[in-house]
Amino acid sequence: MANPIYLDHAATTPVRPEVLEAMLPYLSMTAFGNPSSAHRFGRTARAGLEQARREVAAALGTEPNQVIFTSGGTEADNHAVIGAALAARVRGGAMCAVVSAIEHKAILAAAHAVKHLGGEEIILPVNHAGRLELDALDEALMKRPAIVSVMWVNNEVGVVQPIPEIARRCADAKVPLHTDAVQAFGKIPFVLRDHPCALVTISGHKLGAPKGIGALIVRDRHIVEAMIHGGGQQFGIRPGTENVAGAVAFGRAATIAVQHLEAEAARLTTLRDRLAALILGSVPDIVVHGADAPRAPHVLSLGVPGADSETLLMHLDLADIAASGGSACSTGAVEPSHVLTAMGVPRDLALGSLRFSLGHETTAEEIDRVGVAFPGIVTKVRKLSTALGRA
Numbered sequence: 076m077a078n079p080i081y082l083d084h085a086a087t088t089p090v091r092p093e094v095l096e097a098m099l100p101y102l103s104m105t106a107f108g109n110p111s112s113a114h115r116f117g118r119t120a121r122a123g124l125e126q127a128r129r130e131v132a133a134a135l136g137t138e139p140n141q142v143i144f145t146s147g148g149t150e151a152d153n154h155a156v157i158g159a160a161l162a163a164r165v166r167g168g169a170m171c172a173v174v175s176a177i178e179h180k181a182i183l184a185a186a187h188a189v190k191h192l193g194g195e196e197i198i199l200p201v202n203h204a205g206r207l208e209l210d211a212l213d214e215a216l217m218k219r220p221a222i223v224s225v226m227w228v229n230n231e232v233g234v235v236q237p238i239p240e241i242a243r244r245c246a247d248a249k250v251p252l253h254t255d256a257v258q259a260f261g262k263i264p265f266v267l268r269d270h271p272c273a274l275v276t277i278s279g280h281k282l283g284a285p286k287g288i289g290a291l292i293v294r295d296r297h298i299v300e301a302m303i304h305g306g307g308q309q310f311g312i313r314p315g316t317e318n319v320a321g322a323v324a325f326g327r328a329a330t331i332a333v334q335h336l337e338a339e340a341a342r343l344t345t346l347r348d349r350l351a352a353l354i355l356g357s358v359p360d361i362v363v364h365g366a367d368a369p370r371a372p373h374v375l376s377l378g379v380p381g382a383d384s385e386t387l388l389m390h391l392d393l394a395d396i397a398a399s400g401g402s403a404c405s406t407g408a409v410e411p412s413h414v415l416t417a418m419g420v421p422r423d424l425a426l427g428s429l430r431f432s433l434g435h436e437t438t439a440e441e442i443d444r445v446g447v448a449f450p451g452i453v454t455k456v457r458k459l460s461t462a463l464g465r466a
């Protein structure tokens with residue numbers, strides 16, 4: 076029997092064997108120490124931690140003392156938005172967070188929390204292609220918000236935002252920009268030093284490190300308050316005994332991802348486009364979401380008219396293909412994805428959408444298998460969806 080096919084790398088990735096090998100000594104043996112301890116065990120752990128900080132910084136094109144390790148992307152996103160709003164309040168400024176409508180829930184919920192704390196949230200629209208409306212950004216900047224947060228690559232549709240241009244506009248208005256680069260880091264080339272983004276979120280498990288490690292890149296310490304209070308670790312910005320093994324893994328994974336970025340981006344773009352061509356060749360009314368915008372190589376988001384995504388995913392799973400949906404099930408009711416809704420995708424099509432996301436171990440043979448199997452699954456699901464009155 077053929078192996079199951081994993082096309083859900085935007086959700087998470089397997090830990091790379093080299094990464095596992097690099098982190099293991101920091102869980103056991105001689106390197107398990109607390110990096111704040113002065114003895115040799117502590118010094119060994121500290122050396123591993125600082126090396127990891129250097130590796131992550133080098134992969135991003137920034138400075139090691141700007142890398143603040145966190146428990147992942149969600150924590151870093153919350154820290155950026157709420158921490159910046161609190162810092163603005165301390166300075167006597169407006170506690171206002173400006174975010175795009177297609178942000179990850181970690182950002183949208185954090186902006187909402189700012190409102191609950193007595194501040195303001197402003198949600199910026201995107202166009203049909205999923206790109207930020209820059210006029211709306213300019214208007215919001217006139218309010219001198221505490222923070223603007225716009226993601227570099229969207230996790231559902233893969234659309235790339237013009238972050239260099241957005242960063243320039245924010246810098247001109249003297250407003251700090253945060254970008255959630257969780258789906259961009261290691262996938263599209265950038266050198267952070269070239270762009271005036273004040274804060275950047277990254278997460279390890281999207282590029283071959285384990286879950287539970289991420290970082291907030293803090294390029295200006297005055298613009299964020301600490302969210303966790305404790306000892307003085309990580310410059311007091313994010314105290315708590317550091318996840319040394321996780322950080323070492325992240326450093327290694329980041330280095331590998333960036334080393335192979337160019338070749339891997341070309342390979343994944345070819346595979347993604349091949350998958351789209353195979354599927355559209357058999358089912359031409361399928362829509363590729365975000366097709367009119369630049370997209371990251373690893374994400375293919377499809378809208379299947381006359382089908383519902385839950386049933387599609389179930390049938391893909393039965394065929395040993397793992398993908399994910401464009402909708403979230405909350406309180407029992409299936410709601411269309413907020414990203415697709417913000418892009419103006421009709422509700423029915425949004426409810427029939429799904430995402431394939433590719434990774435370093437995805438092969439051409441797997442893509443061909445999915446490309447051959449998917450049209451048959453669509454036919455079956457369309458019949459079922461019609462019979463159940465769901466599409």
Ligand SMILES: Cc1ncc(COP(=O)(O)O)c(C=O)c1O
Pocket residue numbers: 085086146147148149150152179181226228229230255257258278279280287288289
């Ligand atoms: C764009 C984006 N931001 C933030 C996160 C959250 O990261 P983590 O899973 O490390 O908390 C994810 C993960 O799904 C993501 O795709």
